[in-house]
Every structure is written in structure tokens, then in C-alpha cells.
Amino acid sequence: MNYKSLSTVGAVPKRKFKIKPLKDVARLPYTTGNRGGSLIHRLSHICRTVSLSKQYRERSIMRICLILALPGILSVAACEESVIDQNTTSRFVTPSSSGEIDVPATGAGGSIIFGGEGVVYRAGADSPTGIVAVAGIIPGTTVSAIPDSGSSIYSGTFELVKVDGFFVNDNQNVVGFPTLRSGDISLTADFDDQTLKGRADDLTVDGSFTGNTLAGSVEYEGISGTLRGLIGADKAVGAFHGNDSDEIYAGGFYVTPTPD
Incomplete structure (x- = not known):
């Protein structure tokens, strides 16, 4: 062979998804206050960080999916795996x-x-x-x-x-x-x-x-x-x-x- x-x-524009900006955190159910903002900030950072090692990126994706499973975070962006799959x-x-x-x-x-x-x-x-x-x-x-x-x-x-x-x-x-x-x-x-x-x-x-x-x-x-x-x-x-x-x-x- x-x-x-x-x-x-x-290097093709993927289907658009939008992460709520931090100023809108208070309008998301169960995510008011600094804690909710911190979660969304971390999610945004992880989704946009692609220069990570494979092992760390896999842990990050798992962490994203776990965050998405929490009440009130379901409306935030899909994890990187879903974006790629789609x-x-x-x-x-x-x-x-x-x-x-x-x-x-x-x-x-x-x-x-x-x-x-x-x-x-x-x-x-x-x-x-x-x-x-x-x-x-x-x-x-x-x-x-x-x-x-x-x-x-x-x-x-x-x-x-x-x-x-x-x-x-x-x-x-x-x-x-x-x-x-x-x-x-x-x-x-x-x-x-x-x-x-x-x-x-x-x-x-x-x-x-x-x-x-x-x-x-x-x-x-x-x-x-x-x-x-x-x-x-x-x-x-x-x-x-x-x-x-x-x-x-x-x-x-x-x-x-x-x-x-």
C-alpha cells in the first residue's frame, strides 16, 4: 500500500454558533453571578483554543460536555466534537x-x-x-x-x-x-x-x-x-x-x- x-x-467557515457574551450572563437561567460567568468564560476559552495537546483537548471536550449537562447551560454553544461532526x-x-x-x-x-x-x-x-x-x-x-x-x-x-x-x-x-x-x-x-x-x-x-x-x-x-x-x-x-x-x-x- x-x-x-x-x-x-x-479552513472552511463552520456552521455558525454563538456563545452568549459575559454581559448577557444574567439573562441565562441559573447562571447569574460570578460563578455562571466563569463557566461561560471557560467554555468560550476551551472552544476557541485549538493549539492544545490531544490529551488536554480531549479532557477539555469532556469538560465542555459536562458543563452543557448542567441546568441553565444547555443554551450555550455545542462542544468542539459536535461542531466537527456536523x-x-x-x-x-x-x-x-x-x-x-x-x-x-x-x-x-x-x-x-x-x-x-x-x-x-x-x-x-x-x-x-x-x-x-x-x-x-x-x-x-x-x-x-x-x-x-x-x-x-x-x-x-x-x-x-x-x-x-x-x-x-x-x-x-x-x-x-x-x-x-x-x-x-x-x-x-x-x-x-x-x-x-x-x-x-x-x-x-x-x-x-x-x-x-x-x-x-x-x-x-x-x-x-x-x-x-x-x-x-x-x-x-x-x-x-x-x-x-x-x-x-x-x-x-x-x-x-x-x-x-
Whole structure:
């Protein structure tokens, strides 16, 4: 597997949230007086401090969530984890026939294309909502008819981009660190059961097909994702994406039957 670390992506204005200024503390239930002001001041300071060590930031986030659970503090800003979760996602897109992606227009990504057919993927700014990882099959990609029975081993390449290490910077933008990964993959097509399955390192493919239409799921680094694509006797092309609160990813594969 190949690993390639890239510069950060993001620095996108996150969905706006507002912390009550200290002068308004008296209007918040159960937070009047110096004690309430101190809590809100600490919450504001923690939410805006992103240069902390990971261990300290985790303790800070826990402390924020505990504060939010207190009566009268529920109307204060959500903790950093919630902000990140709401502003990072993944999805399928439909590229142009030449393999261009509109959103995100720039970022980290790539493509697997042969003869104008294949899959494109990218991660980048999804202004104004955050950071997104996307993948899609190039329109016009075709495959031949599938066999009626039997099985076949398909071999080829997979590629993906993942983004993790999210934090909220001093400008209240969600920022992440992208990494490109690629490698060889072998998938087994069972034409009786209509399944396409296999794995390569941290990527697992669990697909099924009806006719030439491929669907199913993937898992990358333990994070579940969704698969779609095409399969025929000549090749299989798949696009996938997935996300959780700590990581987003998108990518694809292009495989052909291995000669007997």
C-alpha cells in the first residue's frame, strides 16, 4: 500500500454558533453571578483554543460536555466534537464525462481511468458547511454482460483519500489532514450468488450485483461505508465513501479478470 500525506484541507467557515457574551450572563437561567460567568468564560476559552495537546483537548471536550449537562447551560454553544461532526461528511457525486468534480472543486484526490472510463474521488472544502469526501463513476463507463454462473478473480488497483485529525482553528474553521492511499486488490466474483468480495490491507469490499449494477458496503480502518458501481465479464469499477466522527474517506477500484 502506498501512503502520501498532504497539506491540510478545510479552513472552511463552520456552521455558525454563538456563545452568549459575559454581559448577557444574567439573562441565562441559573447562571447569574460570578460563578455562571466563569463557566461561560471557560467554555468560550476551551472552544476557541485549538493549539492544545490531544490529551488536554480531549479532557477539555469532556469538560465542555459536562458543563452543557448542567441546568441553565444547555443554551450555550455545542462542544468542539459536535461542531466537527456536523461539518464533516462524505457522499457520492456524478463527475463530468471528462472526470471533473464540481464540489469540492479543489482538494486532495485522484482517479483511476482507462480509456476514459473509471472512477474519480476527492476530499476538500464543502463551503460553507465544512469538509467533504466524494467519489463517483465517470458517466459513459460500460461493462460487458456477466456470466450466468461460475466465479472469477478480479485483480487491479484501489485508491482513496482519507481526512482525519479534525480541529476547529482560531478563525472558527474546521480543518483536517488528508492522506492519499493506494494499492493492489483482488476481489472474488461469484456469479451464482451474485456477490463481489475481497480485501486489501485496511479496505474490505462486500458487494452484490443485479445484472451489471454493483452495490453494497465497504469498510476502511473499521469505518463502514457505501459502495456502488458496475460489474461485467470484462471488468468491475466501484466507487465508495464512508465517515464517522473522527474520519471521512472516499475512493474507488478498477479490477479486471485474472487469466486462468
